[in-house]
Amino acid sequence: MSAVETTTRPASPQPTGAPRWVAQCYRPSSASWEVCAEAAHRAPVQYALGEMAHTVRARGGDFAVSLWGPKDGAWQRFDVSTAATNATAPQAPSGPEEPRTLTERMSGRRQQVLxxxxxxxxxxxxxxxxxxxxxxxxxxxDETTVRRVAQWLTAGRA
Structure with a gap:
């Protein structure tokens, strides 16, 4: 991304509602930020960011993202410079509430999709x-059914 594009992109807005882990992606076509992943825990959101970054970059695109999460009961923006590039690599848990098993991670993914x-x-x-x-x-x-429900919700908005 050029320096001109970086300076003209607005900062991501703070998400609404109670603090949770929320990733927002910048959409240059609409010059707006859109929620692209959210979950109760950071790990599923970071994993999703890694997958999205890989896909967008493989297509030759630029991936601009902002990560928000809870800190002391309030919203805080977190650094994603390494989250979007290394999220597919194994990571150390960032706290005792982090999901640790495959079942918990898959539940986090289904929640994120919904x-x-x-x-x-x-x-x-x-x-x-x-x-x-x-x-x-x-x-x-299961994940396939959750994705279908999410597609119905998205289609209902169009």
């Missing part, structure tokens, strides 16, 4: 019962 679908459908500020409903879906549905 939350992204809800965001694309325009549902950002979820109530506690909404988060509980998402958790039930994450626990009961």
């Amino acid at each position: 939350m992204a679908g809800l965001s694309k459908a325009g549902l950002y500020d979820l109530a506690p019962e909404d988060h509980a409903a998402v958790q039930v879906l994450v626990e009961r549905l």
Whole structure:
């Protein structure tokens, strides 16, 4: 990315709702930031960023991303300079709440897919019962079904 493009890109806005891990990708075509991944834990979001960065760069694109997460009960922007490039490499847990098993990671991925679908459908500020409903879906549905539900949510917004 050139220096001119870097200076004209606006800073990513703080996500709405309760602090959680949220990645926002910059869309040059609309000159806006869009949620591209979110989850209760950092690891699934970083993994998704690594996968996205790999895909975008393989297609010759420039991947601009901003990572937000909780710190002391409030939103904080975190450095993603290494997250987007090294997320597919094994990482040390960043805290005791980090998912540690394959089952937990897959649950995190399913939650991330559903939350992204809800965001694309325009549902950002979820109530506690909404988060509980998402958790039930994450626990009961396989990844293919979760992706289909997310596609329905996205299509409903169009």
